[in-house]
Amino acid sequence: MDELAFARSCVAGDAEAIARLDREFLSPLKNVFRSMHFDASASDELLQQVRERLLVAPARLETFRGTAPLSAWLRAVATRMALNARRDPFEAGRTGDAVLELVSVAGPAAEVRMLRLEHASTFAEVFREAFRSLSARERNALRLQCLDALTLEQIATIYSVNKATVSRWISSARESLEKRVRNSLVERVGLSGAELDSFIVALRSQLELASLLRTQSSVGALPHPDPSPRGRGE
Amino acid sequence: MNASCLDDELIARIARGLVPEAELSTADDHLDGCEVCRRVLASLVNEGAHDSRMVGERYELGALVGAGAHGLVWEARDVKLERRVAVKLMRHQSNAPLSEARLMARVSHPSVVQVFDVGDRFVAMEFVGGPTLRTWLAKQQPLAERLRVMREAGDALAAVHRSGLVHRDFKPDNVLIDASGRARVTDFGLAQTEGDGSVGGTPAYMAPEQLAGKAGDQKSDQYAFCVTLFEALAGKRPGKGELPSEISSSVQSVIERGLSKDPHARFASMDELLVTFNTPPRSRWPWFAALAAVLVLSISLAATLNSTTPTPELKPVAPPQPKSNAPPTEKKAAPTKALQLDRDFLEEEPLIETLPPAGSEIALAAGCVRSFKPPRATRVFIEDDFIVNVAGNADELQFIARTFGTTKVSLETNGKKRTWTVVVREPKEVAATRVQLKPEQTYSVETIGLHRLSIGDSSVVDVSSREGGTVTFQALKAGRTNALLWTNDAQRIEVVFEVAAPGPGVVQLEVGVQHVLKVEPFDKVRVKPEGRVSVEIVGYTEVLLLPREVGEGTLEFLDDDGKPVESRAFRVR
Numbered sequence: 013m014d015e016l017a018f019a020r021s022c023v024a025g026d027a028e029a030i031a032r033l034d035r036e037f038l039s040p041l042k043n044v045f046r047s048m049h050f051d052a053s054a055s056d057e058l059l060q061q062v063r064e065r066l067l068v069a070p071a072r073l074e075t076f077r078g079t080a081p082l083s084a085w086l087r088a089v090a091t092r093m094a095l096n097a098r099r100d101p102f103e104a105g106r107t108g109d110a111v112l113e114l115v116s117v118a119g120p121a122a123e124v125r126m127l128r129l130e131h132a133s134t135f136a137e138v139f140r141e142a143f144r145s146l147s148a149r150e151r152n153a154l155r156l157q158c159l160d161a162l163t164l165e166q167i168a169t170i171y172s173v174n175k176a177t178v179s180r181w182i183s184s185a186r187e188s189l190e191k192r193v194r195n196s197l198v199e200r201v202g203l204s205g206a207e208l209d210s211f212i213v214a215l216r217s218q219l220e221l222a223s224l225l226r227t228q229s230s231v232g233a234l235p236h237p238d239p240s241p242r243g244r245g246e
Numbered sequence: 247m248n249a250s251c252l253d254d255e256l257i258a259r260i261a262r263g264l265v266p267e268a269e270l271s272t273a274d275d276h277l278d279g280c281e282v283c284r285r286v287l288a289s290l291v292n293e294g295a296h297d298s299r300m301v302g303e304r305y306e307l308g309a310l311v312g313a314g315a316h317g318l319v320w321e322a323r324d325v326k327l328e329r330r331v332a333v334k335l336m337r338h339q340s341n342a343p344l345s346e347a348r349l350m351a352r353v354s355h356p357s358v359v360q361v362f363d364v365g366d367r368f369v370a371m372e373f374v375g376g377p378t379l380r381t382w383l384a385k386q387q388p389l390a391e392r393l394r395v396m397r398e399a400g401d402a403l404a405a406v407h408r409s410g411l412v413h414r415d416f417k418p419d420n421v422l423i424d425a426s427g428r429a430r431v432t433d434f435g436l437a438q439t440e441g442d443g444s445v446g447g448t449p450a451y452m453a454p455e456q457l458a459g460k461a462g463d464q465k466s467d468q469y470a471f472c473v474t475l476f477e478a479l480a481g482k483r484p485g486k487g488e489l490p491s492e493i494s495s496s497v498q499s500v501i502e503r504g505l506s507k508d509p510h511a512r513f514a515s516m517d518e519l520l521v522t523f524n525t526p527p528r529s530r531w532p533w534f535a536a537l538a539a540v541l542v543l544s545i546s547l548a549a550t551l552n553s554t555t556p557t558p559e560l561k562p563v564a565p566p567q568p569k570s571n572a573p574p575t576e577k578k579a580a581p582t583k584a585l586q587l588d589r590d591f592l593e594e595e596p597l598i599e600t601l602p603p604a605g606s607e608i609a610l611a612a613g614c615v616r617s618f619k620p621p622r623a624t625r626v627f628i629e630d631d632f633i634v635n636v637a638g639n640a641d642e643l644q645f646i647a648r649t650f651g652t653t654k655v656s657l658e659t660n661g662k663k664r665t666w667t668v669v670v671r672e673p674k675e676v677a678a679t680r681v682q683l684k685p686e687q688t689y690s691v692e693t694i695g696l697h698r699l700s701i702g703d704s705s706v707v708d709v710s711s712r713e714g715g716t717v718t719f720q721a722l723k724a725g726r727t728n729a730l731l732w733t734n735d736a737q738r739i740e741v742v743f744e745v746a747a748p749g750p751g752v753v754q755l756e757v758g759v760q761h762v763l764k765v766e767p768f769d770k771v772r773v774k775p776e777g778r779v780s781v782e783i784v785g786y787t788e789v790l791l792l793p794r795e796v797g798e799g800t801l802e803f804l805d806d807d808g809k810p811v812e813s814r815a816f817r818v819r
Binding site: 044084148 | 254256257258259260261262263264265267270271274275278282285286287288289290291292325
């Protein structure tokens, strides 16, 4: 694969190859950083770090084996570095799963908020247990949808399955999540009737809301409403 | 990076769906506990959606290279094959022409721009860097060259007709001249037939039957080819100019027959037309017969075409002839300078505007970017990101027009959603402003940003400064011209300048300011009433006027013998 040869010449210090690397592969990464809310100077600085990491011994570019497109690999390397650079002490100290936090922040209905305050630790535990009971794939699919705001189609691409299949995974994951939470709340907190219902409704709407949230960038195109596959040449 | 973290190449492959199930399950276990890896994966998957410059998952848009009726054409990079392509983003409507573009993808001819790929609303084509036939023709090409290029274009059209396809919008703008000088016909079959039966196309090149609402066919392509051929040879369209006398009779008969009002009177096919086109000129033909044919042709064309071909065109008015009373100094004709798509204009730092109230319309010119100050913590919803894309950061929210159309963009701040209608359209004309200036005077136009500016005659008025969206024009000499301004919010503003001649009308003077006046050698100047202006002779051809008091009067020019030869009024401010 000639991308591999190209990477090798960059590592070997070929000036022309490095110039092309800068021009065609590295400078577009600035947009990646900008979309992650790094400002212009931070983006430049980060790009410089990525460049050093790639080319200065032990050159990361040397580990490129050519099993994926170079541009995608570089984006992965750069995104990883950017995420690590941004990880602040607050985030680092966090141990729980982000999905759990999404659900445990104050809900919309006052009565639910009251319930939450009363039984905060129980609720968190109930939800965590229910979430843990899902399969790793179901959890990932939920996270990719809720936290990373990927469309069903995008998730389907990752797993090489049909969009409908992903849709089924996610709705069954939500259902079993809901069922478990409901059962646990009845058992452990003794909730029932209207209180229980409003809690579940709140949980549902928050998952819905969460599915629209983006974690990395708050500015970006939302998934296209048109369900037909777009922009695929044939 | 954590030692156990997923390999970035693996993540890149997962993002493209290239990893088998067994490996995926292992990856799932890691992703379940590692937020960084999951976010890297999500970022890669989201690449296309986030990157406003990607189309069809493999074309990365670069610079805008052209705008046509059917959409915008971008220079692009095919990231899969690592080659340069041209990508046309279509208007939203009818997908019917795309099926034809798909057929076009199968046609291969040296003078046809190769279609590589057709997607939902885009067409990827071979990138031809050269100018359009229209631009090329404007550069005074030799007649033989113009004939050769038209022959190549005709060949291309014939080849496509042979495959049963129709162009529907043949015109000088759809023929490109590549680096080797060859004609390359593009935009085949992309002309849109609207649902209501009205036919897309360019009126000036449309056959009478097409103008009457019939769908374009090979015969109407032939007509359009002949209008273009006439234009290539005469410099003007039929009915507006005449063919040069040195055109061979065979070419003349091609044009004459191809422009028949009745489609049946035209050639049976482009192939047949080309046979006549390629007939070597018969030199024995008396030149006057040829000339007579031209005259007959142009007269009949004028009669048949004048009424049917309205040609609305965005063109600055022709620089008017200098009036006889213009000052005799500065006689040399300054070249017309049109700053079309000037790089400086495009690369200038964009103005950051304040968002208009929710619910209102945001207009964008095709291919333009408008920047707004983003509200805090905003999320963006775009109904159709094919038409417009929104990118940005904390300081700037860019609306990028990608192709013509209307869509909705919503911003959500603190759970509150506000929606705007975004329209990407061709520029809307704003009523022309008439401005009267004196030489040296300036006039400013305020816009939200310009992407193109053109001045009819920049020796009369030229841009003296430009700051943000404000352009200042300065009058240079007497005359009349206009300036066209294309703004980023899709307006086309026309300013008509009338610059008044400073003389030989009234000589404008100011108390305390000396004024040099040119005179014939040895002329003397007498002032009436005496003393209002004092006169000092400073050379054979110059006198110095020193105004003393406010008022009006006349200056009498006397020759050597003291005989009055001329007089001019003056006014002292």
